[in-house]
Each structure stands twice: as C-alpha cells, then as structure tokens.
Amino acid sequence: MRQLEERIIADGKMLPGGVLKVGSFLNHCIDTKLLGDMAAEIASLYKDAGVTKILTIEASGIAIAAAAGMALGVPAVFAKKHRTTNVEGSVYMTIIHSFTHNEDYHVIVQRDCLDASDKILIIDDFLANGSALRGLIDLVTQSGAEVAGVAVCVEKCFQPGGDEFRAKGIRVDALASIESMTDDGQITFRS
Amino acid sequence: MRQLEERIIADGKMLPGGVLKVGSFLNHCIDTKLLGDMAAEIASLYKDAGVTKILTIEASGIAIAAAAGMALGVPAVFAKKHRTTNVEGSVYMTIIHSFTHNEDYHVIVQRDCLDASDKILIIDDFLANGSALRGLIDLVTQSGAEVAGVAVCVEKCFQPGGDEFRAKGIRVDALASIESMTDDGQITFRS
Numbered sequence: 001m002r003q004l005e006e007r008i009i010a011d012g013k014m015l016p017g018g019v020l021k022v023g024s025f026l027n028h029c030i031d032t033k034l035l036g037d038m039a040a041e042i043a044s045l046y047k048d049a050g051v052t053k054i055l056t057i058e059a060s061g062i063a064i065a066a067a068a069g070m071a072l073g074v075p076a077v078f079a080k081k082h083r084t085t086n087v088e089g090s091v092y093m094t095i096i097h098s099f100t101h102n103e104d105y106h107v108i109v110q111r112d113c114l115d116a117s118d119k120i121l122i123i124d125d126f127l128a129n130g131s132a133l134r135g136l137i138d139l140v141t142q143s144g145a146e147v148a149g150v151a152v153c154v155e156k157c158f159q160p161g162g163d164e165f166r167a168k169g170i171r172v173d174a175l176a177s178i179e180s181m182t183d184d185g186q187i188t189f190r191s
Numbered sequence: 192m193r194q195l196e197e198r199i200i201a202d203g204k205m206l207p208g209g210v211l212k213v214g215s216f217l218n219h220c221i222d223t224k225l226l227g228d229m230a231a232e233i234a235s236l237y238k239d240a241g242v243t244k245i246l247t248i249e250a251s252g253i254a255i256a257a258a259a260g261m262a263l264g265v266p267a268v269f270a271k272k273h274r275t276t277n278v279e280g281s282v283y284m285t286i287i288h289s290f291t292h293n294e295d296y297h298v299i300v301q302r303d304c305l306d307a308s309d310k311i312l313i314i315d316d317f318l319a320n321g322s323a324l325r326g327l328i329d330l331v332t333q334s335g336a337e338v339a340g341v342a343v344c345v346e347k348c349f350q351p352g353g354d355e356f357r358a359k360g361i362r363v364d365a366l367a368s369i370e371s372m373t374d375d376g377q378i379t380f381r382s
Contacts, residue, residue, distance in 0.1 A: 023301060023304075024301075028268065028271065028300075029244075029301070030268070032257060032264070032266060036261050059250040059253060062249075062250060062253040063253055066253070070224075075222055076221045077219065078254075101274075109219075110219060113219060
C-alpha cells in the first residue's frame with residue numbers, strides 16, 4: 001500500500017537495531033484518514049474470505065482491528081493482557097513473550113467471544129518475530145475456530161514471524177512490507 | 192442513545208456493587224455496527240465544537256476514539272500506561288488511580304502529539320469515578336491545549352465523576368446515562 005510506505009518514509013523514525021517508530025501516525029497518535037484507508041484495503045483483501053470475526057490484542061492493534069471490522073461488517077475482539085495465571089474457566093488463555101520488555105505475559109479471551117464455527121481474521125499493527133500473533137493463533141485454535149488469515153499494517157520481513165506462518169500455510173498480508181532497514185535510516189520495501 | 196440503552200438491557204451483565212459488564216458488545220468483543228453508530232452520534236454532538244484531536248487512554252477507549260476520529264475527520268491519540276516514573280522529557284505524564292486494581296499507574300503522551308493550539312475531545316468507554324478522565328484532562332492542561340468536552344459511551348450517574356467535571360464547567364456527554372442499578376439487575380437510565 002503505497003500511501004503507508006510513503007508515510008513511513010516521511011514520518012517514521014528509524015532507530016538502530018531495526019526499530020521503527022510510527023507513533024506519530026499509526027499507534028500513538030492515529031491518523032484516522034490513513035486508518036480508514038488501511039481498513040478499506042484489508043476489507044478488500046478479505047472480502048471473499050468468509051471472515052466472521054476479527055481478533056487482535058490490546059493495545060496498539062485495537063484501532064486497525066475495529067476499523068477493519070467496521071469495513072468488513074464483522075465484530076472485532078481484542079485479547080486482553082492478564083495479570084495472573086489465575087483465571088476462570090470461562091476464558092481461553094495463552095502466553096506471549098514480549099521482546100520489548102523481555103518477559104512473558106498471559107493473554108485471555110472470553111470463551112463466548114470465539115465460536116468453533118468462526119472464521120477469524122487476525123489483525124495487528126506490526127509483525128516482526130510473530131510472538132503476539134502466534135499467541136492469537138493459539139487462542140483461535142483452542143476455540144476450534146478457523147484462521148482465515150493474518151493481516152498487519154507493517155511487516156518487518158527481515159524478522160522471522162511472517163515466513164514462519166506462511167510456511168505453515170497461513171495466509172499473511174501486510175500493507176507495508178519492510179525488506180531491510182539500515183542503522184542510518186535507509187528503508188527498502190518488498191515490492 | 193436508545194440503541195445503546197436497549198443493548199445494555201439486552202446483553203449487559205449486572206453484578207452486585209454497581210458493576211456492569213458489557214464485554215460482549217462494547218469493550219472486549221466489539222459490535223462494530225454499534226461502534227460506527229456511536230461514533231456518528233459523538234461526531235454529530237461535536238461537529239460544531241472545533242475539535243482538532245481526540246484523546247483517550249488504552250485499552251478500552253481506543254476503538255470508540257478511533258471510530259469517532261474517523262467520523263469527525265481528526266486524529267485520535269491514546270495515552271499509554273507506563274511502567275516506571277522514569278520517562279524522557281519528551282512526554283507528558285500523569286498518575287491515574289485504578290479502582291479495579293486498587294493501584295496508581297503512570298500514563299504518558301508524547302509531547303508532539305498534543306499542541307497548545309489543539310481543542311481536544313476526550314473519549315472513553317466508561318465514566319464512573321472519573322479517575323481516568325481526570326488524568327486525561329491533566330495531560331491536556333499540561334500541553335496548554337483546550338478541552339472541548341468529554342464524551343463517553345456509558346456514564347454511571349450514581350458515581351461522582353461526571354458531576355464533578357460538569358461543576359467545573361466541562362462539557363460532558365454520555366451516549367447512555369445510567370441513573371441507578373440494583374443488585375438484582377434492574378437498571379434505570381436518565382432521560
């Protein structure tokens with residue numbers, strides 16, 4: 001999606017170590033015009049995929065998941081970070097490793113939010129190591145529902161998450177696919 | 192907003208102590224048709240208020256803030272919960288008390304997300320004690336921007352937050368205003 005690539009070049013902040021900050025338009029201050037355009041693009045990609053529900057994880061996936069849900073006309077569920085392993089039987093739970101904070105945390109979804117008959121589109125703002133999305137796929141699997149695909153705003157193709165999912169036969173779509181980033185701020189997109 | 196009131200009666204779960212669970216349609220599994228209608232209602236209420244930006248707090252305010260931002264054509268900023276008091280000078284920070292977890296937490300917004308010339312509409316899913324919204328108003332005040340108003344999906348009028356803000360001259364709008372809730376699940380809306 002050229003509009004997003006151009007915005008990343010214009011307003012993204014590249015830091016050493018492959019870190020890309022997009023808080024000024026994507027996941028802190030949200031450009032809602034761009035958000036609507038990204039949601040329309042995701043809806044266009046998945047309009048014939050039989051999606052019944054969207055699943056994301058708090059917090060930075062919520063805006064694009066909700067917007068895509070509006071565009072596709074389906075509900076959007078967000079998995080919640082949970083403080084303890086002590087949960088009721090009414091939830092699905094998985095463990096996600098945060099590379100940012102170097103720790104594991106528990107993530108839950110209420111069982112009545114996911115149904116075995118659902119076809120779930122998993123959405124997030126970023127796909128890099130794939131840790132968060134692996135956890136979301138685990139939650140969908142626990143519910144007996146099907147994964148229709150994974151759609152993200154930005155994939156860092158030089159990190160292994162996306163290719164790991166594709167190798168398992170999971171459909172993965174990224175609105176901007178970053179092939180490489182250099183420490184001095186040069187960015188190359190996969191065409 | 193009658194549609195939201197009817198949904199609360201149909202699908203809300205009332206628990207003893209004035210607790211209302213709306214996770215099945217508002218803040219865990221999000222009915223995105225209702226979300227769009229709520230956003231349109233907020234946009235209608237504030238269309239002549241000169242709003243330049245929306246501010247909310249992660250996580251459950253993000254969906255309605257992003258949707259209202261799309262409807263009003265302005266950016267939506269979400270304040271982030273922060274682990275430590277150790278922040279860079281590039282952020283505004285405030286402290287919010289969580290009644291749910293009975294603890295204080297730090298909340299930040301990058302300084303370049305708010306400008307002294309901004310007129311900010313503060314949005315959240317719930318208004319009860321007003322603790323989160325008080326923190327968001329503090330962040331706006333620190334930036335020198337103006338508060339255009341506070342819009343929430345659900346106000347619990349039997350808790351003091353909304354009236355505290357109104358007494359200070361702040362405009363407060365709720366799409367559903369709950370006058371009272373009984374422990375046996377009877378709910379009365381303010382007309």
